[in-house]
Amino acid sequence: MNEEMELDQIIEKIEPIEKEWLEKAKQRTSQLVMPTRALGRIHDIGERLCAINKTLKPTVHRKAFLVMAGDHGVVEEGISAYPQVITGEMVRAFLNGGAGINILADQVNAEVWVVDMGIIAHVAPDSVANPERLLVHKMGQGTQNMAKGPAMSRKNAEAAVLTGFELAADLFKKGVEILGTGDMGIGNTTPSAAIGTVLTNHSIEQMVGRGTGVDDEGLMRKQKAIRRAIEVNQPDPHDGLDVLSKVGGFEIGGIAGCILAAASYHRPLVIDGFISTAGALIAHALCPAVTDYLFAGHCSEEPGHKRMLDHLQLNPILDLGMRLGEGTGGALAMGIIEGAARISRDMLTFEEAGVTEKDA
Amino acid sequence: MNEEMELDQIIEKIEPIEKEWLEKAKQRTSQLVMPTRALGRIHDIGERLCAINKTLKPTVHRKAFLVMAGDHGVVEEGISAYPQVITGEMVRAFLNGGAGINILADQVNAEVWVVDMGIIAHVAPDSVANPERLLVHKMGQGTQNMAKGPAMSRKNAEAAVLTGFELAADLFKKGVEILGTGDMGIGNTTPSAAIGTVLTNHSIEQMVGRGTGVDDEGLMRKQKAIRRAIEVNQPDPHDGLDVLSKVGGFEIGGIAGCILAAASYHRPLVIDGFISTAGALIAHALCPAVTDYLFAGHCSEEPGHKRMLDHLQLNPILDLGMRLGEGTGGALAMGIIEGAARISRDMLTFEEAGVTEKDA
Numbered sequence: 001m002n003e004e005m006e007l008d009q010i011i012e013k014i015e016p017i018e019k020e021w022l023e024k025a026k027q028r029t030s031q032l033v034m035p036t037r038a039l040g041r042i043h044d045i046g047e048r049l050c051a052i053n054k055t056l057k058p059t060v061h062r063k064a065f066l067v068m069a070g071d072h073g074v075v076e077e078g079i080s081a082y083p084q085v086i087t088g089e090m091v092r093a094f095l096n097g098g099a100g101i102n103i104l105a106d107q108v109n110a111e112v113w114v115v116d117m118g119i120i121a122h123v124a125p126d127s128v129a130n131p132e133r134l135l136v137h138k139m140g141q142g143t144q145n146m147a148k149g150p151a152m153s154r155k156n157a158e159a160a161v162l163t164g165f166e167l168a169a170d171l172f173k174k175g176v177e178i179l180g181t182g183d184m185g186i187g188n189t190t191p192s193a194a195i196g197t198v199l200t201n202h203s204i205e206q207m208v209g210r211g212t213g214v215d216d217e218g219l220m221r222k223q224k225a226i227r228r229a230i231e232v233n234q235p236d237p238h239d240g241l242d243v244l245s246k247v248g249g250f251e252i253g254g255i256a257g258c259i260l261a262a263a264s265y266h267r268p269l270v271i272d273g274f275i276s277t278a279g280a281l282i283a284h285a286l287c288p289a290v291t292d293y294l295f296a297g298h299c300s301e302e303p304g305h306k307r308m309l310d311h312l313q314l315n316p317i318l319d320l321g322m323r324l325g326e327g328t329g330g331a332l333a334m335g336i337i338e339g340a341a342r343i344s345r346d347m348l349t350f351e352e353a354g355v356t357e358k359d360a
Numbered sequence: 361m362n363e364e365m366e367l368d369q370i371i372e373k374i375e376p377i378e379k380e381w382l383e384k385a386k387q388r389t390s391q392l393v394m395p396t397r398a399l400g401r402i403h404d405i406g407e408r409l410c411a412i413n414k415t416l417k418p419t420v421h422r423k424a425f426l427v428m429a430g431d432h433g434v435v436e437e438g439i440s441a442y443p444q445v446i447t448g449e450m451v452r453a454f455l456n457g458g459a460g461i462n463i464l465a466d467q468v469n470a471e472v473w474v475v476d477m478g479i480i481a482h483v484a485p486d487s488v489a490n491p492e493r494l495l496v497h498k499m500g501q502g503t504q505n506m507a508k509g510p511a512m513s514r515k516n517a518e519a520a521v522l523t524g525f526e527l528a529a530d531l532f533k534k535g536v537e538i539l540g541t542g543d544m545g546i547g548n549t550t551p552s553a554a555i556g557t558v559l560t561n562h563s564i565e566q567m568v569g570r571g572t573g574v575d576d577e578g579l580m581r582k583q584k585a586i587r588r589a590i591e592v593n594q595p596d597p598h599d600g601l602d603v604l605s606k607v608g609g610f611e612i613g614g615i616a617g618c619i620l621a622a623a624s625y626h627r628p629l630v631i632d633g634f635i636s637t638a639g640a641l642i643a644h645a646l647c648p649a650v651t652d653y654l655f656a657g658h659c660s661e662e663p664g665h666k667r668m669l670d671h672l673q674l675n676p677i678l679d680l681g682m683r684l685g686e687g688t689g690g691a692l693a694m695g696i697i698e699g700a701a702r703i704s705r706d707m708l709t710f711e712e713a714g715v716t717e718k719d720a
Contacts, residue, residue: 033453034460035441035572039688040661040681081395082718089715093393098708100394104699212395213718301400318696319679321400328399335695336678339464348458355449358442358573 007158007241007286010165014263017051017292025050031349035358041315045295045337046344052268052293057345060178060268060338063110064171065327066258067094067101067182068164068251068279070117071142073151075187077225081213084142087186088121090326094184095128100324101182104331108338110180112327115167117160118142118250119185137163139250146191146229150246157245157253161282164257165264172265179262180297180334181255182327183275186212189302192278194226194247196304198235199281200311207304209274212323240285248282255279256286263290270330270337273300273323277308284312295337298322298329367518367601367646370525374623377411377652385410391709395718401675405655405697406704412628412653417705420538420628420698423470424531425687426618427454427461427542428524428611428639430477431502433511435547437585441573444502447546448481450686454544455488460684461542464691468698470540472687475527477520478502478610479545497523499610506551506589510606517605517613521642524617525624532625539622540657540694541615542687543635546572549662552638554586554607556664558595559641560671567664569634572683600645608642615639616646623650630690630697633660633683637668644672655697658682658689 025047029037037043049058069091075084093099094114105112111133116123118139125131139160143151152160168179189211196207208223226247233246244253255271256279262269271280271294283290291312298318299306309316317333350357385407389397397403409418429451435444453459454474465472471493476483478499485491499520503511512520528539549571556567568583586607593606604613615631616639622629623643631640631654643650651672658678659666669676677693710717 033450033458034684038572038682038684039460040683042680042682042692083716085716089713090393093708093713093715096713098393098706098713100399100703100707103702103706107695107699107702212398317680320402320677320696322398322402323400324394324398332402332696332699335467335699336680336692339467339692339695342463342467343460346458346463347460348453353449353453353456353458355453356443356446 007162010260010264011287014287014289016289021051021054022047025056025344028056032347033350033353033355039343042340042343045340049268049341050344052266058341060341062175062177063108063334064176065101065105065110065112065180065182066167067112067114067184067327068117068254069115069119069184070249070251071120072185072187072191072249073143073145074147074190074225076145077147077221078218079190079222079225080187080211081218082186084186087119087184088123090184091116091119091123092128095130095134097129099326100328101326101331104328108331108334110331110334115254117254135167143249146247147225148232150233151191151248152245154241154245157241157248160250160253161257164254165261168258168261169265172261172267178268178334179258180270180327180330181258181276181279182272183251183325185249185251188249188275190222190225191247191249191252192275193304194229195243195278195281196308197226198230198237198243198247199285200307202307206307209302209304240282243285244282252279252282256282259283259290259294260287263293268295269293270295270297270333272297272327272330273325274302274305275325277305280312281308297333367522370620370624371647374647374649376649381411381414382407385416385704388416392707393710393713393715399703402700402703405700409628409701410704412626418701420701422535422537423468423694424536425461425465425470425472425540425542426527427472427474427544427687428477428614429475429479429544430609430611431480431545432547432551432609433503433505434507434550434585436505437507437581438578439550439582439585440547440571441578442546444546447479447544448483450544451479451483452488455490455494457489459686460688461686461691464688468691468694470691470694475614477614495527503609506607507585508592510593511551511608512605514601514605517601517608520610520613521617524614525621528618528621529625532621532627538628538694539618540630540687540690541618541636541639542632543611543685545609545611548609548635550582550585551607551609551612552635553664554589555603555638555641556668557586558590558597558603558607559645560667562667566667569662569664600642603645604642612639612642616642619643619650619654620647623653628655629653630655630657630693632657632687632690633685634662634665635685637665640672641668657693
């Protein structure tokens with residue numbers, strides 16, 4: 001199998017949503033029993049669901065999260081407040097339940113799948129409560145240190161994207177109607193900020209935040225590591241795979257693949273925070289039309305996040321000062337998106353409800 | 361029964377939440393398996409639920425909405441884009457299902473109770489699908505025109521508050537763990553803006569918006585009606601009942617009563633948009649401690665709403681450009697509040713999850 005070709009073929013087939021369906025959905029909204037568009041952005045969300053699914057009765061009953069995990073060689077530059085061992089420990093926690101994403105996904109009745117895209121730890125199936133929810137697609141035991149050279153080969157970058165694509169495609173084929181992306185990987189705000197810097201044209205200072213909570217010196221080290229990674233690797237902003245391979249991460253590539261799958265299968269996808277949005281930047285660099293299929297779950301406390309979302313022209317649904325990742329912001333936003341689907345689908349028109357219209 | 365005394369007694373017994381419980385809840389949050397307070401405002405919400413209920417395991421399983429409906433004499437000043445007949449028609453729509461609040465309350469599994477606090481229409485029980493959800497407590501067939509004199513007597517203002525109190529208290533006694541307030545009443549952004557002007561010290565221009573969508577001339581009439589209502593009635597900003605009786609509405613009084621009940625029964629209450637928040641301003645004027653028990657579901661498109669919320673020092677959970685009322689913003693926010701309760705209750709600590717802490 002020629003993977004490069006396959007990715008090209010995937011991208012080639014992706015189309016923007018049809019404006020015609022958007023118009024049909026807007027027409028329907030205008031008839032609903034309330035003042036004109038009185039639910040504001042709820043209508044925008046609902047109408048986009050209609051256009052994505054080519055229906056006026058969108059449903060998002062079956063929901064799932066793919067939580068992509070990876071480790072990062074750049075951690076040796078002292079860019080994280082937490083020890084690297086936590087990546088594997090948190091993967092175990094996700095598989096035992098009781099972490100943030102488990103709790104919030106549970107509330108919206110969403111499945112949580114955890115993908116080992118390349119963490120250092122080996123998670124023994126018998127060491128966790130729900131081993132069937134672990135999908136192992138290790139591209140390596142963490143990436144290489146991007147401050148010294150490419151984080152991964154171009155071949156591996158492509159494989160990471162294709163892995164994410166296939167995992168998400170599998171879920172869509174099984175009937176998942178809305179997918180959320182999540183992430184776990186100590187250090188992964190650093191490659192994400194590097195991707196943001198390269199792809200949005202903002203400065204490193206505008207793009208880098210404290211992640212899980214580095215101190216001032218850690219923040220300096222983080223900025224320095226990103227500066228060196230960009231200098232050493234010279235990623236090409238016009239080539240998404242080049243950026244991913246040089247300053248990305250395995251889980252970020254996996255997230256980009258999920259997004260390509262959503263656009264290919266005409267399903268909505270909810271990105272979470274800074275890392276998921278870095279994945280969206282890669283997917284967008286590969287295929288700009290993907291943003292039609294994306295919902296930004298929330299705006300993270302990480303200062304670069306809003307700038308990334310602006311670049312993608314995505315308006316976050318929630319803004320609650322969250323910065324956990326894992327998919328948690330997406331999970332909370334899925335409740336709002338489901339509300340929007342229900343309004344499109346179930347709300348009566350003036351006529352159906354027997355209510356006098358404005359100009360009657 | 362001396363109602364004035366009864367209301368005084370209710371107010372006298374209301375206490376702020378205990379800081380001690382807030383501290384205990386914060387302590388628990390600091391142990392949860394994530395970077396410090398990484399879910400941002402979700403923790404603030406969860407901790408307040410803990411303090412309101414005096415528990416570290418808050419639950420909001422059983423949910424309900426009281427949608428308060430009333431008509432408004434001031435409509436004769438030409439202040440609404442919609443004909444007054446719609447109030448009764450929408451009440452029927454709520455009782456048939458299929459209106460915005462039905463759809464969004466359904467999603468969070470919340471009961472919808474509709475209260476006729478004083479609408480013009482008579483809703484015959486056999487004319488709707490769910491007559492058992494209609495609670496008739498008519499204080500009149502709409503208020504008087506506040507531009508010409510008091511909207512209602514002081515006695516009726518008090519009775520409206522006590523009615524809301526008793527209806528909400530009934531639900532709490534039956535096991536409702538979180539209550540949302542909603543409203544219906546053609547013209548009710550006008551008394552709400554008047555209440556906001558009197559109680560927040562903002563100008564009429566800052567407080568008045570287009571409601572369901574009046575044109576420029578309608579907006580001028582609205583401002584003029586409010587100016588006259590304040591001039592004619594001289595409501596006393598230090599006397600919540602005086603403000604309610606002179607420039608309020610029956611449903612707004614009912615909402616204020618619900619809020620007093622939430623504070624009395626130590627239950628969280630979610631206010632919706634402009635009208636619910638006007639009710640909260642009245643409740644706050646009667647008893648400032650009530651805000652400890654309130655969550656602001658969303659920030660409305662109505663420009664005065666944010667100013668009201670600032671006055672109450674409430675930070676809205678959602679900001680989605682909504683302006684429907686009925687409780688719809690509160691219903692969407694209830695999903696977020698439930699998520700916060702689950703995080704407080706169900707998320708594991710570092711120790712329980714077997715994950716290394718930051719300073720390990």
